[in-house]
Amino acid sequence: MYNKISTLLWAIALVVLASCEKDTPRYLPYESYAYSELDENGGDWTPVLHDSGASIPVDAPESSDSQAYQAELADLKADMQSMTSEQKKAVKYWTNNPTIRWNEVALELIAKYNLIPGPNADGTYTLPNPSNPEGPPAFPFAHPPYACRALAYMSVAQFDGLISAWHYKYQYNRAAPYQQDGDIDFAYEENAIPSYPSDGAVIARASRNILTAMFPLEAEYLQGLEEEHLESLRLSGGHVMSDVTAGVAIGDVVSATALARASTDGMSKAQTPKAVSDSIKQAAYDRFGWAWDNLEIPVRPVGLTPLFGKVTMWSIDDVESVRPIAPPQLDSQEFLDDVELLKDYARNMTDEHRRIANFWQDGLGTYTPPGHWNRIANEFIVDYRLNPLQTTRTLAYMNMAIMDSGISCWDAKYYYHYPRPIQMIEGFETIAGTPNFPSYTSGHSVFSAAASEVLAYVFPEEASKFRGWAEEAAISRVYGGIHWSFDATVGTDQGRAVAQYTIDRAMADGADQ
Template sequence: MNNKIFALFVVFGFIAMTSCEKDLPQYIPYEGYAYSELTVNGGDWVPILEESGASIDIPVPEATDSQAYQNELEEVKEAMANITSSQKNAIKYWTNNPAIRWNEIALELIAKYNLIPGPNADGSYTLPNPANPEGPPAFPFAHPPYACRALAYMSVAQFDGLISAWHHKYGYNRAAPFAVDESIEYAYEENNIPSYPSDGAVIARASKNILTAMFPLEAEYLQQMEDEHLETLLLSGGNVMSDITAGTTIGDAVSETALTRASNDGMKNAQTPKAVSDSIKQAAYDRFGWAWDNLEVPVRPVGLTPLFGQVTMWSVDDVESVRPIAPPQLDSQEFLDDVELLKDYADNMTEEHRRIANFWQDGLGTYTPPGHWNRIANELIVEYRLNPLQTTRTLAYMNMAIMDSGISCWDAKYYYHYPRPIQLIDGFKTIAGTPNFPSYTSGHSVFSAAASEVLSYVFPQEAEQMRAWAEEAAISRVYGGIHWSFDATVGTDQGREVAQYTINRAKVDGADQ
């Protein structure tokens, strides 16, 4: 296993083990498992971006009794006969459900790049620039909006790619090498899923392409991971080279479609110049009589991604249609009651409240709140033994909902421009810093509610626990002094409402039939 990834797993495990009785599931290492089902009709499902599973063409495969295929079998057997210990470890690491591993690699990179650029010596700030990724500062700053977008595009590309793979698998129905030649021992639990094209190769190529675009400084590392992953597909006895080549063809096609969408979704305009940021703030002040102020020293001239709320959503046509109600007036009883509530939490901080605030913090240098929910999803996927297609469907819809909810949240943040508690309560201090964007609604609450609703749809047996965790994540920001309680409660409702658009889309993609 890559040393950086292993170190990250150790950190995740330590966090989980040191939390109290409400701790999240610990990371569960796995080497592969028998799928709960094979999803034979998966090639008929409706993709997110591609027109259908048949949209991507690949060559007609050679028959298993052809000389060309027999030659490929001999290549597999020769490679397996000369396997090294490091290659065996790689086979164990990648498993027969590698979308999880690529998701974990994405989380690793998000944590690595989730570092806010500091001020220059003269107090000014230089923003990360995709045209000059080496910086300084390095590109990207993988803050929550950036993180949820990267995860969404990778997961959607994986899902569309596997729908195409399943379409061709059951169209050509070519058996895997271990099923054709009894002398080949498969490294994982045997199954009857056809091997052409290789679903693992689809995942490897699509994931590498998306993550390289999102984290350009990691191109060499990501290429190394793809090369290792593709090699294991042959060494495991699960694929011949033509299976793998066909899979990478699909992976290239779906990632190109996804990245074309990404280039035109508006994210490149989300971080605005100061003049635009100032105009957004003034518009809110004219509208409501309040505005959020950045209290950093030196002051960062622009909040974080003021126009992320204008990025194209996956399942909602108009972001204003899911904009929440206005927050309380600053002289209202609801607001004054919340001031007293936050003061009480701060003056009477319990160990349990502090633990909850710290556990869900997911701040700088972490995989962010969207990443936290991806870890939870990965653990459920393994627990319920989902196959690769089911896995990518789960991650795609969850990350689409998280991104849509984040866009909705940022629309509300900069439309209402509501001040944070530290700005309005004299002498107030947080226990978790102060984010560089307005208060209403809470991003943690929105992200968590959206993720929990999709996971409740996919894993209905876990719905009560998922929703409980989402509510705990929401209140954690109030305990930490970051947010007003209405930021959390309205944000939770907002995330659930936005997620329903994604769930409604999922219900008609063919998987539930």
């Protein structure tokens, strides 16, 4: 049964990849909106990777009555008068909170590259190689650990960049073009945020740089998006070219800092050779008397990223400090009770349980569980009318927590190396195969609990809703036969505990003052 499911998923993923190449989707149907607040002191908030908003030097702009600035205004008005329909469409698309759009671009790419490499004709496997991104197979395989890391680095770079932008906006206090010249119409809702440096340009350059590093085959596509976005910043009537240029410079600095950290965070060693993978498995067997086995045909020689649990965390120094308790012994009553629970769910699958399992599946060809929570966050960001700085803060802390929780989860997975239900229950069938890594704890549960706690902190009025969704995501894996119930319950506690470190950090950054 498992081999048939694996083959089916492989075929579906190929179809998804082909469709993404033809037409990448746009997710959230929102337009520009008036911000609920401006956060004039946002430039004083504490960044994640930089010392302060002032640590990136930005020269003072030309005064608004200078000949140089007046020439920029004249150029802008001329360009706006000759706008094409496509340019007008682009201005509308990018909106006055383009962080969400770049987040959606990242989700598109994650879905496009969330394609597990299939076997070679001789039954061996070739892994994606960043030194040869064209493959085959193409690099990357955007599995959940890869996805959460890409989203975290992009979001952190965006957040640090906008703290710097906010610092200089209110230091230099140069009004936007439409406020300088009554003949210039602004495409979005008016606000009093100074235009220099352009926050949108920071987002465009930082996002383009991070995503190009994470998805190298998309360099041309991402360059085109950035060029369209930067042009739209001017054609909206909100910025002159010097605003944009200053924002791009900040984006280059923050993305370089983020990518420097990424280059030494240990991710390059997360996917291990077979000998290392075998030694991890043997250590777990010696320790506990059990080990997870891959049941695919042909068998994959190595599990997915056995050393992702060694990657540098954002807010926790020692991953072992948040390692959960050991799972039940395989001859314990707790384990035997869970066997019967999963058999009962499988025998009495209800429409509601199947709906929940399918809704939270987030498997191959999707933007993964971390992406699912980014999609949720984007909706509430728009509903609550967060400004761009608040938006980057929300996504940065949420994705930092998701990545830290994923690292903690993978540490537990390969330390305990616990078998999955399909391995331990004779004749057991799942709804959609089983992932290529150990069972305990559930990644869906950990990712979802961490994300929900950060969102509950940002949107306290919605806390019960977020936590309810996280618990549904966790139980979905039990309904689907992918996980034991204790994988889900302990994983949920684990994600919440890990997220608290991020929330403590957020509460000290100055934004709540």
